[in-house]
Amino acid sequence: MQTIYVDVLIVLNIYVNYFLLRITSGITHSPLKTSRCIAASLYGSFFSLIILLPELGNITALIIKTAAAVSIVAISFGIHGKKRLIINTLAFFAANFVLAGTVYAVYSLFKPEFMHFNNACFYIDFSLLILILTTAALYGAVRLLRIWLDRTPEGSYRVFIRSRSKVIAVNGLADTGNGLVDFFSGSPVIICAADYFTELTGCELDISHLPRGFRLLPCTAVSGNGLIPVFRPDEVIISCTSGEKKPVDAVIGFGDCGGKAVFNPKLLKI
Structure with missing residues (x-):
């Protein structure tokens, strides 16, 4: 033996x-x-x-x-x-x-x-x-x-977010620094400016009174730790400069991100 x-x-x-x-x-x-x-x-x-x-x-x-x-x-x-x-x-x-x-x-x-x-x-x-x-x-x-x-692809992007009958289009930014993932679903998080929260929901962003379907997700940034509101939209599509449109499985979060929809470029490869 x-x-x-x-x-x-x-x-x-x-x-x-x-x-x-x-x-x-x-x-x-x-x-x-x-x-x-x-x-x-x-x-x-x-x-x-x-x-x-x-x-x-x-x-x-x-x-x-x-x-x-x-x-x-x-x-x-x-x-x-x-x-x-x-x-x-x-x-x-x-x-x-x-x-x-x-x-x-x-x-x-x-x-x-x-x-x-x-x-x-x-x-x-x-x-x-x-x-x-x-x-x-x-x-x-x-x-x-x-x-x-993980190299950041070149080009410009538009991120289309649909929630029920409401659709918004946001200029996208592919950034490998956004490694935020939703704990519950495992889906990557695309971070948008707070202004788009108002455009989607019709109300001001107040994390103490979030609309139905929203919840808070812990996140870490250079400035420190915090909570951002997130939700799962009905559809997310990222449009590339080549004209290709890719549906992605992602959660949308709202925070300070320079006015763009910041996503990890891995989303384009999944």
Whole structure:
């Protein structure tokens, strides 16, 4: 029987959990603090110890893995309603299935001696130096890809926002600095000037008396932390200089933004 080193098993799973949670965050557009991600990765790594137990059977292993996934996601992203928790958990499961399926395919084809499967968990006996070098190379590749994807596209934009029978058109500004995401839906937030709140609703902006359908969302800016009113319109379309019109899934917020509709250019690529 293959020897399994617990320290290698724990480190491997911290490493894997961290990247799976980052992938989950990217899929669901849910904000993820590094401290929470590390804490959840460490917590989740202890569930990998079930590989040391006698074979539990598929149902028992699935129950344990499901409990682990839900609790890991809750620690990572917090609990912002049942729907949001389910969405994040399903995305985390999907990332796990892709990884596990890939690893199992390699295991089935080549039967390497340094890999071991049991109770829906896998173990890879690796060199710490190789892990560090691989992580550094992967991090560098991801950073370069992120820089390329996050570059601000050139051109001018118009953002059309429809709420019931009311439609407004606002000059748009693609800004990678707007990373604000709605906690409940995971949708990116497009920030408009307060004047457009009045144009849409017919009333002055007063965060203590918001119209039906609006709620407050915490946000962080250079000037400090605060709350902005947000709502989900019936339709949002971003028009580019090329004439292309792209419907986007976004929440509209109102705050100080220089009179334009400020959106993250990632919206144009989703």
